[in-house]
Amino acid sequence: LAKTTQPISMDSYEGQEVNITCSHNNIATNDYITWYQQFPSQGPRFIIQGYKTKVTNEVASLFIPADRKSSTLSLPRVSLSDTAVYYCLVAERNAGNMLTFGGGTRLMVKP
Amino acid sequence: NAGVTQTPKFQVLKTGQSMTLQCAQDMNHNSMYWYRQDPGMGLRLIYYSASEGTTDKGEVPNGYNVSRLNKREFSLRLESAAPSQTSVYFCASSGTGGSNQPQHFGDGTRLSIL
Numbered sequence: 001l002a003k004t005t006q007p008i009s010m011d012s013y014e015g016q017e018v019n020i021t022c023s024h025n026n027i028a029t030n031d032y033i034t035w036y037q038q039f040p041s042q043g044p045r046f047i048i049q050g051y052k053t054k055v056t057n058e059v060a061s062l063f064i065p066a067d068r069k070s071s072t073l074s075l076p077r078v079s080l081s082d083t084a085v086y087y088c089l090v091a092e093r094n095a096g097n098m099l100t101f102g103g104g105t106r107l108m109v110k111p
Numbered sequence: 112n113a114g115v116t117q118t119p120k121f122q123v124l125k126t127g128q129s130m131t132l133q134c135a136q137d138m139n140h141n142s143m144y145w146y147r148q149d150p151g152m153g154l155r156l157i158y159y160s161a162s163e164g165t166t167d168k169g170e171v172p173n174g175y176n177v178s179r180l181n182k183r184e185f186s187l188r189l190e191s192a193a194p195s196q197t198s199v200y201f202c203a204s205s206g207t208g209g210s211n212q213p214q215h216f217g218d219g220t221r222l223s224i225l
Contacts, residue, residue, distance in 0.1 A: 031211070042219070043115075043201045043203070043219055044216050045216070049211070049213060087153065087154075100156070104153055
């Protein structure tokens, strides 16, 4: 089963760029890497998804090296409202529509 | 658009009672999911339905049953609630395309079992 490893927590300050790295050594050829954000008392929210190289949207960038064994979510110029838990997921091989959420990274943005 | 709607938002049960959690989506998605999230933990998949008429077990199915009533609705039933099932339950849906499709989540049902 593909599993992900990411830091349990990170601290940052407003205005800084935050990079959260996720390891997924057993990623399958057809798997995509997806990141979700979860605020307290809410369900997770899709942020970004990628397969290789770099993907950018209005919220974040996702960097994936050629071997795809890791990925880095980059949040530019974070604000207090970016304080949340961030989950890195890869699709499970031969498991239908199953996704495995790990413990996520708890990001605390300080003023 | 409402997206994914879960009812109720909060519920307290006594051990042994039964209950059905309701979930409905208005995005015409084929796939629907039920997760539980214990305090300070990630989400764990209970059951999912890849399409109308099909359901499959996830990581932690014991003690639960599900019904995919139609394309819009996917319910989760606790037949005999236990304190270990105290958790926040999230329903999600996604479009056709397998695990790579982003999932859209409801705001959860907070369930306490005494």
